[in-house]
Amino acid sequence: MSFVSVSFASGGYNLDLDLPSTTSRGAVIFKNFNDTVDGTQGQTLYYSSGSNDNSLIVTFDQAYPIFQAWNAPYDNQFYIAGGIRTLPGGAGKTADEKLNYYNALGGTVVTKDGLQYVSYGGDDYYLTTNGKSDGSPLSDSASGYNLTVNIQPGSTGTLKIYGGRNDLFTLQPGLENKYKAVIDSGSSSNNTVRVKFSSEGSNTRSTIMTRIIFGGRSAQLETILAETGCATNSNKVYIEGNALLGNVGSDWVFNSDKSASAPELVSRAGIWGAEGYETKFNYVNVSDTIVTGATDEARKFGIIGGRGFFSYRINLSEGMPQSAISDNNIVVVKNSAIGLNNQYSTSDSGLMKGQSFSVIGGYSPGEAKNNIAILRDVQINGNVYGGFELQNKLAPAKKTIEGPDGNLIEIPDFRDLSPNLVSLRNVKVFAGGSIYGTATGETREPTQADIAAGDITIPDLSKLINEDGKKQVFYFETLLSKIICSLTLASTFTVNPGPRKLKVINKPLLIK
Secondary structure, three states: OOOOOOOOOOOOOOOOOOOOEEOOOOEEEEEEEEEOOOOEEEEEEEEEOOOOOOEEEEEEOOEOOOOOOOOOOHHHOEEEEEEEEOOOOOOOOOHHHHHHHHHHOOOOEEEEOOEEEEEEOOEEEEOEOOOOOOOOEOOOOOOOOEEEEEEOOOOEEEEEEEEEEEOOOOEOOOHHHOOEEOOOOOOOOOOEEEEEEOOOOOOOOOEEEEEEEEEEEOOOOOOOOOOEOOEOOOOEEEEEOOOOOOOOOOHHHHHOOHHHOOOOEEEOOEEEEEEEOEEEOOEEEEEOOEEEEOOOOHHHOEEEEEEEOOOOEEEOOOOOOOOOEEEOOEEEEEEEEEOOOOEEEEOOOEEEEOEOOOEEEEEEOOEEEOOEEEEEEEEEOOOEEEEEEOOOOOOOEEEEEEOOOOOEEEEEEOOOOOOOEEEEEEEEEOOOOOEEEEEOEEOOOOOHHHHHOOOOOOOOOOOOOEEOOEEEEEOOHHHOEEOOOOOOOOOEEEEOOOOOOOOOOOOOEEEO
16 A cells, blocks of 8 residues: 655654745735634635736645645644635634624625725724734735646645635624625635646645635534524536546446555545535536545545535524525546545644545535536445535424324424435445435534534624524534434435446445
């Protein structure tokens, strides 16, 4: 077996490596970035100022540290965004100070002397690299960017990648709209991300650890009473691998063990076309590569076309808008191995073993419909869902019926799930994996203890609507579990070409 070996000086980390290169006109590189919303500081930020036709190309050609731990040193990690709009400087502040940063995200943006800022509580918060008036301006938008990350042979690193990210927003005027955001005010749409693993001039494998990859991420309105958010639509993410490039046909799927190979991409959270309140028409394409999860939590998400998410809110009351929307998204995985126990070398934890990883067309605590997950010539240790939705409920309701003996019994009143599609051809699903056209789940509300333990990040647990006949709660995503049920009639599951019988047993499921 071969996997990328990483060795570093000075306490295990090489602090003297040259930075990854960029040839893009208008690219900005800033060391020691303080990310308020992410809650991290010290990483090197790459982004496009927007003066280069919204294009950014970053090339990794050295062995930077691969970090397994979430709280590993950030000064050796890279955050790369096509376009980014946020208010830096809040990480590491007191809770009250950080809350001011969050509240300022919804303020009026003022431009003076070429810089943008928001005034809140007597302070000015700048949209600049350091959050101050002497910093460089951030992007003028978070939509319409083209980001390419090239990974040269033998390269390693720990990255977080956004096509676009927008943390700022505006609420709609008028009492009738007091809980609603202007949908385009904090949008991040029409971005394209390409992560390309090159084979030119060498057969040496590359491995990168990605905290997450977003095509776009829209504003979450974390500390605001809100029932709707912003658009995160028509983003695209391409992962173009080299590890399995050149495979012809499907024989390798059923006659080889790709868990013995080194992964090209290890992911902590996932590869998502979009994350935001409204995620529509996003597209993710993963090809010719080996992708695995970094933690046992990675299986819950994985590769997602559109992840409808609005800072853990669920709108419970009838008549309220959807808690989040994930419609018409597509994921295509071809000629790839996903979620296998591939070994990889890290700088802080030594050799690690990959964890299972799923594929989901659309995901939402509200509505997820008309999404598609397509797998062709794939080995996968994980779940495959066309869509996953909670339909604005923490758990299924209960209903009382008359049992066979005439006594009344209480049973779950299952949700009427939305239509979604799964299409598989030449796919090996490892034991424990499940395939649903549409899946659902259940969880509970988080507690202060959950937040104190770091199991969920909510800046202000009190910011929930509970008036005007409307009730809203947060959901505890860490405990979210799928409800085991048969394929829903509203969903479609296909095995191409032609009909095939499926027999689920305690060994890999083979679909030919």
